[in-house]
Amino acid sequence: MAFEVPPLPYDYNALEPHIDEQTMRVHHDKHHQAYVDNANKALEGTQWADQPVEVVLTILDELPDDKQATVRNNAGGHANHSFFWEIMRPDGGGEPSGSLAEAISSTFGGLDALKTAVNDAGVKRFGSGWTWLIHGDPTTSRPGGTSSTGTPSSSGSRARADGSSVRTEFDRVDWSVQRGGGLSPPP
Numbered sequence: 001m002a003f004e005v006p007p008l009p010y011d012y013n014a015l016e017p018h019i020d021e022q023t024m025r026v027h028h029d030k031h032h033q034a035y036v037d038n039a040n041k042a043l044e045g046t047q048w049a050d051q052p053v054e055v056v057l058t059i060l061d062e063l064p065d066d067k068q069a070t071v072r073n074n075a076g077g078h079a080n081h082s083f084f085w086e087i088m089r090p091d092g093g094g095e096p097s098g099s100l101a102e103a104i105s106s107t108f109g110g111l112d113a114l115k116t117a118v119n120d121a122g123v124k125r126f127g128s129g130w131t132w133l134i135h136g137d138p139t140t141s142r143p144g145g146t147s148s149t150g151t152p153s154s155s156g157s158r159a160r161a162d163g164s165s166v167r168t169e170f171d172r173v174d175w176s177v178q179r180g181g182g183l184s185p186p187p
């Protein structure tokens, strides 16, 4: 089945006042839909047309040369936005627990320091993009950046900071959401 924009798991205004309804509508209904439409168009007729996005992002170099950039950008945008809707929650926020909390504490010195590091990484990224916290080996948790549609390669990741302006949305993040490896290396 071709890619589809997943329905928001909450109302468009559910993350206010941290993310307003209009911003959610633009990113979900317009940006995300455009990524999906463009990716589907580029993949149409290829053997990868019905594959999950996590698979498509690992076979970019097997696509015809003239499709690779389009699929990387648009399938990447689809994957990143899908992940973002999933990790936000109207009653989210608070503090992480368990091994993630321990890793944040030992690596950054605490949650406030992590927030600062993530925000700094976002501010320093030229243009729009994403800042990722890669949580794998507890000694190597770190924020890293990708372009607006790049995705991290990791054994587990959490995303923050989407779009042309850096937002501090920790107040609504769902720390319990984790995603295993399988996303493509950044281009």
Ligand SMILES: [Fe+2]
Binding pocket: 027, 031, 032, 081, 162, 163
């Ligand atoms: Fe967006």
